[in-house]
Amino acid sequence: MRIALLADIHANREAFEAVLARLDKHRIDQVALLGDIVGYGPDPAFCTEKAMELVERGALGVIGNHDAAIEGDSSDMNSIARAAIDWSRGRLDAEHRRFLSGLPETLRVGDALFVHASARSPRGWEYITGPQEAERSLRATDARFTFVGHVHKPQLWRLTGLGVAIGHEPITGFEIPLAKSFVWLGVIGAVGQPRDGSTAAAFAILDLKRQSIQFERVPYDHFTTCRKVREAGLPEPLATRLLRGR
16 A cells, blocks of 8 residues: 655645645555644645545545644744634634544554654654654554654654664655664655755655655745735745745
8 A cells, every 4th residue: 555645734735736746646545644734824725625625535634733723722832833823713614623623633554653743642742853752752652654744854763673763864756665673753744834945845655565655855836835925914934934945
């Protein structure tokens, strides 16, 4: 089974559509949405409706912190994220809100676990940015593979027999074998708001039969998204981040 892994769409229609168009060129059996369909971007209704359509057709979807904040509490977010959530709430109807708040914290397919942030505490929204956070997540589940978003920078971690997490930034476009001698954690990167210096949308393809993963990037019209962010009156850093990829 080949599963497309998409995280942190963040209401970016142009990036979402570009990734979905690229998936048409791959042999994909299923799509997994790893949270944060909304937040930051100018098209929360469109991206939510597209996610709803995908889930109705069999896609997997888990809740992200921005999705949860639409119907929940955003007070722990920074001022920019909170402003975007407040703006998004006014553009989502009751059906959108039910869908977002009803997404599960985790989903599992065989040996693969899908969660937005960390398996240790799915609603703790812990960022996996170093070996300690990676080890905590890896030790919290018996799944051989865990796949997350939240960080917006692609990273692949493996847990050695000594219980030490070792990570590296994966090279785009190369199939990476997931050796059985390790337990693996993939941080997929962001479709709609990359923060690793590239403006291209990030996603990955998991091949459960071949026990491998391939990280991918696809350019999209980020200038249009940037313009729409500004026209919506959203905070300026949300526009400039799309132009810089940071």
